[in-house]
Amino acid sequence: MIKYIILAIIIIAILSYFGFNLKSFVENDIVQNNFGYAWNAIKYAWNNFLARPADYLWNDIFVNLLWNPFVDTLQRLKAGKSPEMIEHAPQVPNLPNQR
Numbered sequence: 001m002i003k004y005i006i007l008a009i010i011i012i013a014i015l016s017y018f019g020f021n022l023k024s025f026v027e028n029d030i031v032q033n034n035f036g037y038a039w040n041a042i043k044y045a046w047n048n049f050l051a052r053p054a055d056y057l058w059n060d061i062f063v064n065l066l067w068n069p070f071v072d073t074l075q076r077l078k079a080g081k082s083p084e085m086i087e088h089a090p091q092v093p094n095l096p097n098q099r
């Protein structure tokens with residue numbers, strides 16, 4: 001995150017050195033219209049195509065399959081119990097030494 005902030009500061013400094021006025025660029029009506037159009041296109045794509053798959057990936061895959069078992073395992077370890085995976089693992093019987 002910090003590297004992106006530093007990169008933005010460097011880019012703004014370079015643009016300023018070459019006389020580029022960022023404020024007038026951002027306040028330009030054409031730029032505002034283009035950003036508005038792009039933002040509306042992003043919202044349309046999110047609402048109509050990406051929201052359902054992202055919701056499925058987040059809730060059904062990440063939270064249910066990864067996050068909740070991770071938290072449950074940490075709580076079991078904190079309580080002094082072994083993880084469920086170890087408790088339910090098949091046991092190999094002790095065989096006498098055969099030679």
